[in-house]
Amino acid sequence: MFGGGSDGKEMPKLHRVEEPVQNTPKPPQVPISAIVLASVGGMLLFMGLFFLLVAGLGVGGFLIPSLAVIAVAAIMMLVAWNIWRKTRALHEERQEEEKDRLLCDYCGGTNAEGDLQCRFCGAPLR
Numbered sequence: 001m002f003g004g005g006s007d008g009k010e011m012p013k014l015h016r017v018e019e020p021v022q023n024t025p026k027p028p029q030v031p032i033s034a035i036v037l038a039s040v041g042g043m044l045l046f047m048g049l050f051f052l053l054v055a056g057l058g059v060g061g062f063l064i065p066s067l068a069v070i071a072v073a074a075i076m077m078l079v080a081w082n083i084w085r086k087t088r089a090l091h092e093e094r095q096e097e098e099k100d101r102l103l104c105d106y107c108g109g110t111n112a113e114g115d116l117q118c119r120f121c122g123a124p125l126r
Contacts, residue, residue: 028091041076109113
């Protein structure tokens with residue numbers, strides 16, 4: 001009965017279905033300098049706002065230092081954002097270049113990463 005016995009009926013063969021591989025682009029890595037600047041800037045901003053609260057309660061001598069600390073914190077956070085923005089733009093440029101490199105100039109076929117020749121026509125890739 002099972003295993004293709006004497007009844008002449010053969011068991012259907014199972015086929016392995018391979019799911020298509022999804023090429024999800026990796027997000028750009030945030031530089032350590034941007035992380036440090038943003039976190040220290042956030043802590044300074046919190047401290048500056050606390051000093052501003054103390055100055056608002058009428059304690060003398062806290063207004064100018066609190067505004068200075070808030071300004072430094074804002075500058076640090078803006079520099080961190082600028083570093084992250086430039087890194088993201090550079091990452092997007094590299095992805096576009098890689099996508100263009102994987103397309104064959106002759107037949108237009110899409111090749112896998114690391115291929116040196118087109119898998120459809122055999123032409124060398126850039």
